[in-house]
Amino acid sequence: MKRFLTHPIFPILSEIVTKENLESYVIGGFVRDLFLERESKDIDVVVIGSGIELAKKVAAKAGNTNVSIFKSYGTAMLKYKGFEVEFVGARKESYQRESRNPIVEDGTLDDDQKRRDFTINALALSLHKDNFGELLDPFGGVEDLQHKIIKTPLDPLITFSDDPLRMMRAIRFATQLDFKISAVTFEAIKTNKDRIHIISQERIIEEMNKIVMSPMPSIGFKLLDESGLLDIIFPEFQKLKGRETRNGISHKDNFYHTLEVLDNLCCHSDNLWLRWSALLHDIAKPKTKKFVKGIGWTFHAHNFIGEKMVPKIFKNMKLPLNEKMKFVQKMVSLHMRPIVLAQEVVTDSAIRRLLFDAGDDIDELMLLCEADITSKNEAKVKKFLDNFQLVRQKLKEVEEKDTIRNFQPPISGEEIISTFNLSPSRVIGDIKTAIKDAILDGEIQNNYDDAYQFMLKKGEELGLKAVGKK
Template sequence: MPNANEDNPSALSQVQRRAVSELLRVSPVADDLARRFQEAGFALALVGGSVRDALLGRLGNDLDFTTDARPEDVLKIVRPWADSVWEVGIAFGTVGCQKAGYQIEVTTYRSEAYDRTSRKPEVSYGDSIEQDLVRRDFTVNAMAVALPEKEFIDPHGGLDDLAARVLRTPGTPEESFSDDPLRMMRAARFAAQLDFEVAPEVVAAMKSMSERIEIVSAERVRDELNKLILSVNPRKGLRLLVDSGLAGHVLPELPALRLESDEHHRHKDVYEHSLTVLEQAVDLERDGPDLVLRLAALLHDIGKPRTRRFEQDGRVSFHHHEVVGAKMTKKRMTALKYSNDMIKDVSTLVELHLRFHGYGTGEWTDSAVRRYVRDAGPQLERLHKLTRSDCTTRNKRKASALSRAYDGLEERIAQLQEQEELDSIRPDLDGNQIMKVLGTGPGPEIGKAYKFLLELRLENGPMGYDAAVAALKEWWATQS
């Protein structure tokens, strides 16, 4: 390890102790692999995020290595040794494998840069670890530990930046972001994940080069955005995306919220409100980060700019912004190549996020509660969390009243669920029974009859077989 920074020796000595502890933990696997590379005539070093996380005391079971061996040589070395091997990233010089519970990636020294008209990086292999480290995104990710001798390699002052909790690039940020524009989004993601500050010159380059992000594939942008949103402090990263202009290219609906006044909270705009709702949704998570909930919280009000109206009494209204917002959510998530299931889940939550406010003073009928549960479907628990998160008023009395009202709604739902199995609401007669009663075969009429009985079920609760048959026959007579 290098000598401690004179300005902050205690911080560096602390991270060095953490690193020693973490490296000792992974040594049996890492050293064994390194010896195999050494015997084959190649070098191996733990690198990048693995070294950074070791220094932070948070190294997990994902280990990243770099080597001068070409991918075909790496495969020859790891195949007899690993529990399993995959070649998904081999076109980019990366071989993946699993050993003793560790997920390992070994990447050949490389240099990659974008052609200005291409969405994919051009990979060329390097000959030295120094050449490899200089092309890394940030100095805190440009450190390595050569194995098995455990020589610490830090040509760009990454350890000092780690102690100072600052993100800088090994070369100029303009060169780094020209090589791979996605690194601009990574700056925001690491700021959110690690609670680091981004160096002023890096922020300046992000602002001047933000349009370069458009040459990056939607899938890579989406994956980076997901990591940011799932981080410990997504608000910090999202602010940087907006302030740098990047959000204007990848998620333009977010900066569009900054100029809109929220009708319930005139002291702050919808942009700030949405970031607060996201934070409050995070606080309600119980089983780890929930991407669907977080996306819904962030996007729930994106329909407001398009629906803003200034009323005669001076109020600002956003009628049906939840419906417009759901459509905008589908369009943006489709452009970012999210799965159809995730698009459906998030847009459903956006569309339903205001439904509770119809409950208001607790006057919902059983029928309205059934419809609320039916429309939410499998997103009901998330809808509970989103609705509670959407209360950002500083008026404690109003906040308490809203919380009590929602408590009441959840109690009503629980009572009806116990009585009526709300989670699987369906008519009292199934399709076969409907056809038997009506004396007809499959066709559009059966679908209409099913829908009629479902509406009765939602309105009245369980009817029983005889009552349902009577109602169906009466309805069928009017259809004839």
């Protein structure tokens, strides 16, 4: 592997390690990704001794490089030519049942490799010049890479009980790398699933977001479901699972439908929050499901109920309660609108209203809606997608003509007050809404003069007298 350690940090590391006669290795994910030919910007260096002291010497040699020191963890980190290099002393760990935070002692390389989560992350390459680039692989990690298998170096029951976050990491790596989790390892996840309760929600959502951002997130969510973890960490989503049949009529399994939508979307967008919108777009279907005789299964208003569910889900999962959440709410609320338009004759009025409600997020909404077409009927899918292209063209034409996206009504509430000499009251909002609706319905153009004349006419209908006409 010597020829692959080409980053400029490695000659510096090797020179210092050799000069100081240290035993030091590059270990973990960077080595794994070398074998997988994946780009990695994070280098983990383990040394028998003080990782902090080695980091200081490397920084001094590299020049103009600051070291961030974390004394309580015994680690140090520096940035060098686009890479982050983290240093730690080799250690061994032991755990107490009520915590995933280990009791740490100085250890050997063997100790350090044993504490690693998976065999594929326990690979180490020597940095000493005498055996620079030599691979140390005591648990067969290279073979597991070749066979695309995830398993633990030691007994997985103990590994996952000690640090239950590793269960999430196993599923995350399986999803990111398209690997299989060994049968013994997966059974240990099932056995230890309830241990996930001792992990902070912040750490859980960090792993889940990585699953969501994978090329095919459905792999991870199916594993979470099969392991029993999903019902613990995301019960609202697990409730989508299953089909019900009544009078010979079944509805689709919304769990698998949602995962298909998410996978479809991932081919076109790496926007984390749009992917979360796909995950949650049908989240209210279990709450709104109803069988109507003569019609079949309905999920009336599931988009609006789903929009209201988003804040609680985000709060429980420690996702951000800011504009990112509001974006997801908007997508969930509006996701049915373009689909309805694609089934009907598209009017300028309907397009204006969609543009007004979606604003700058219209393109993301269209991506979500196109991903939502999961029928197995190829002709039906083609028809929908063709119709979506017509909707997109109509959106472009109306936007160019009427400038509706994110528009504000040309007449302000203050001008309505001054024109009719009003005190603050409900009628002001009624007039503003009437102006907005007139523009969106195409009754008047989106400009000040038309809006002003419409305001005077509306005021007259309401028995108001203008005191300051133009």
